[in-house]
Amino acid sequence: MEGYFDTVNEKEIGLNMEKFLTDREFEHLNTTIYEDANTGSKWIAQEIISLIKSRQEKGQKVVLGLATGSSPLKVYEELIRAHKEDGLSFSNVLTFNLDEYYPMQPESVHSYVRFMKENLFDHIDILPENTHVPDGTLKMEEVPEFCRNYELKIREAGGIDLQILGIGRTGHIGFNEPGSGIRSTTRMVTLDGLTRRDAAPGFGGISHVPRRAITMGVGTIMQAKKIILMAWGNGKAPIIREAVEGPITESVPTTFLQEHHNCDIILDKPAAEKLSRIDYPWLVRDIDWTDEMIKKAVCSLSLKLSKPVLKLTNEDYSENGLDQLITLKGPVHDINIKVFNMLQHTITGWPGGKPEADDSQRPERAEPKKKRVLIFSPHPDDDVISMGGTVQRLVDQGHEVHVAYQTSGNIAVMDDDARRYARFVKDFNDQFNISTKESDAAYKEIVGFLDMKETGDIDTPSVRKIKSFIRKEESIAACQYIGMPKERMHFLELPFYETGRVKKAPLSSEDIDIIKNVIEEVKPHQIYAAGDLADPHGTHRVCLDAIFSALDQLKGESYMKNCWVWLYRGAWHEWPVHEIEMAVPMSPDQVLKKRKAIFYHESQKDGVVFQGNDSREFWQRAEERNRETADLYNQLGLAEYEAMEAFVRYDFLNK
Template sequence: MSSATGTPAARDASQARTLSTSGGPSRVAGSPFVHAGVTGTSRERIPTVIIDEHGAMARVVAGRIATLIRSRQAEGRAIVLGLATGSTPIGVYRELIRLHRDEGLSFRNVISFNLDEYFPMAPDSIHSYHRFMWENLFSHVDIDAANVNIPPGSLDRADVDAACAAYEAKIEAAGGIDFQLLGIGKTGHIGFNEPGSGEQSRTRLVHLDSVTRRDAAADFFGEENVPREALTMGIATIMSAREVAILATGEHKAGIVRRAVEGEIDRVVAATFLQRHANTTFYVDDAAAAELTRVATPWLLDEVVWEDSMMVRAVTWLAQTCGKAILKLTQHDYAENHLTSLVTRHGSPGAVNGLVFNMLGAKIRGKSKLPRGLRTICFSPHPDDDVISMGGILRKFVENGNAMTVAYMTSGNIAVFDHDVRRYIDFLVRLDAERIGGGANVQQLADTVHSFLERKRAGQVDIAEVQDIKRIIRESEAVSGIEVMGLTKANARFLNLPFYQTGKVRKDPIGPADVAIVADLLRELQPELIFVAGDLSDPHGTHRMCKEAIDKAVAEVYVGEMAAKRPEIWLYRGAWQEWPVTEATVLVPLSQEELTLKIQAIFKHQSQKDSAPFPGQDEREFWQRVEQRNKTTARQLDQLGLAEYFAMEAYVID
């Protein structure tokens, strides 16, 4: 296939097209999931392509857009693009910018219509989609500003209906939308078409669902600052597009992806209407695809290749479905749940049960089975992910005499409330007055900080002084947390990666400077084992971006003669969800005392206590989430018939 031998985008697109039409699972390689032998996707009512590497996904979608743009250019015609905002399409926009810069892709013949805009919203607001599009795409390409159309969020309410009708008329006058790019919200909304939106709806003013507003709270530094209304294209407007690409990434999208792709069409989930569209493709990563039938339970669709990992998943699922311990599963259980071939392969239910029981049991490693005396780095994206996600194993590694360094990759300063800054600055002024001796610099700093905070607007980027105070708060809490685990400030490294230093929730892409900082640390410490956050449900994507920096640094450092010194990589989760017992490589049991110690370390992060600035959809405190997840993992093993433990952490050896 000669067209696939050129650019990465061409190769990605060719592979995606080949896999999505070959009768097998639609996916691009590079994922830990194994779908070998799965040929049936009859439950999927929207064609779905799994591309786990986000750069590859962006190249495939941007490559399709570029092909359409060039095709229309050759015909001397304009092309009409429907564009979306949010974190998911940013990669597509960055790839389009690269194609414009490096390969001469022109946007002179592009007419764009954006999906939506908050209301009311000034176009120059840091939160506006107008500003988002210019910062993330339009300012970097040669599109004619007159061809850019974004719903106007700054109108008087009395003029909204007329503006919406005019927006629809302008789309029609342009010939309709040729290619519509979409994301999907947790409620299944596309654009701002919330639950209950009608199939015949057009561009209009809508009230935002509470889940949508909660999701947006991080961008607005508090749900109370999120507008309650928005202008959005309607379902009928979107369905009129000639081609639709809808993107979803992360574990937190898995449930709604399955509902949209496999569920019945329902006004409660607007994305299900796309099942009636003749040319829609869903692009998802492994995490977002995890609950699709062909991924979660492929044996229900067709014959599968019974590799060990698939067998463990199937038998664990069967035990949970039947409400039995693994060793009590019978021939009847296997037959009633489409797993007879597994019994046939091994001769009897008892043989299968015993194999899976032993495989799961082999994953359990107490302190005596964990490494000793190794040079180890725990990479923590934020200054609390270490104790939240792996506080139990961190303590065990210290007790086993491993040389531990905790590398905090970002300052986490945007996740500190302004009232904490006021409290600390007031403390400093009092300390200066009573003990230090009346330094004018302290009062000057206090005046500067208080003056800024008094006039600060919601979501406004903090001045440098405030950013520094917030950074120092997080750093001091981080040191206090690892001291609970038996470490000291000498074991902490604060990398403060540049990509995070925007002062905004939305970050810069990972760049050479970020990779160089991580690579330098690897060369300096020469670790034999590193812990990396594999938790991809982080609301603002910092975990994913930090992993990208580490992956690139490891690839840069461990080449040639250094390849033999590449450290073992253990992926942890826990801040947002835990590894399933079937996916985990290592399960680390925690006693009641060890879980209590872990929670005490989490408590040291006082700025995140009681009410964290960015809690996601789970409003519980982090220690409560951790306690529930660690106990649930242990309970699952107990229900499967394995040993009963108080709590348990899970890890995947990459």
């Protein structure tokens, strides 16, 4: 497998490969960037496979250090595939896992023992006695001795040959939180608040996340003969930059890997976006000054200096590493005007195109005047949270707007809400004497299960059904508030999502066919889709993959030749200002109307299940993000707007 930058055409970046090596002068770790998480995961799996085979040829065992979480899932899938399809045996493999929550029963859905069995061990021929995971069932006084024995078992096995790692947003490896020393060994630790908040969705809320864990120490990890750390998604980009380019410090334990003699960092493009060679490539190497790169450099300079684009000077460029840009594309005055116009042309109050207007400098086409628009919403509220103002404009301007809700969102409904709605239906039926044997039985089943439910229990089909119904009715109310008729709402309930658990099923042809069917039904001129890739294994990522696959299969159809695809981002992130290709302003009244549309999603207010690390409610996040986008445009020297929603175009026809 080749890394992303290993496949870049030398002519495109204006470098020979010897000069390309200077890209890494800012980086203190050997870092390779792949196009996506799947490709990077396959490379890691191949490293493991090669090591196992080479040891088998010599009649030797191999000792692997393994990680849990979403990051290694694709690696484990590839190892399972190699076992089942290629006959790879794991009979000579010993494994030691990094960590386990404490306390934790091995049969719990949150247990890393269960995680490893379900995602690897139960699907290969590894001997059970050769697998080791820290024991979360011990009494507190038994933990120190267990930790000493864990270290001893690793040494007796000959040490770890290859340790794979993920990275937490605190910079932890294993559960070595900030403050962990480089000589630390296996021990019990207290989990950082951010780590617990990140884990909260899987536990049904932060109150259920254990406060402690047993983990290998940094010193234990550093003794591995080879280390591979992987990170996927732009949510990891800030901490990756600290880990790879920052100084060695206990406040970011991953930086200790800079002192390891054989460590590789494997990233997908989103996780690498904050590295200097990606974020500020002109500081690292000579580059090809495309319009996109010029826009990125000038916007970065303007925001860094807090000066509008049109006020930037020769000295500003020269003192910030942009001499080459002046030399090749100057004078500065012309560059400033060029970038200002590029930014100006992204702003439009007509997201569906302005009829009978010159559209040569507008982000959308003027024709057809009335477009069929299909908005894909991964969860039942992403449409109004992420682009509620734009939806309102499209409806008001007379376009035929459809919304396709890709999943039911049922796991994000709290049990108390489900119980309350079930009781309301029961009382309503009783009040009007329309109660039936079937409805009474359904009520007893739902409430009976919820009353007995324990942490980690999977909801019954009836409970999932009422939770889905709650979210569906909220979506209908929100859409009707902004003028969309119910018949233009499509509830797809993609099968991959309907597991009743945070962990979803793999994307299947059935999911893609459902997406294809709604596209074929609407035959849209515009498609909007969630392009938020903060978690490549999350629902947004899977939903986007389904759309991309459907588009690839349909792009030969005649009606798709006139379809444009716009990507929005969710409640968590926004597009960098230099990447925005369409910015839709909102007035103060439109901001308030968007807020009210979000309020119709009552089950997602006031301490939702998937709060994440941000304590603000979704409407607050959306408003502040939209205002920040407008403020960035204003800082760059553009007009001052109350708020803006942003989009990037995806040219699927040329993919």
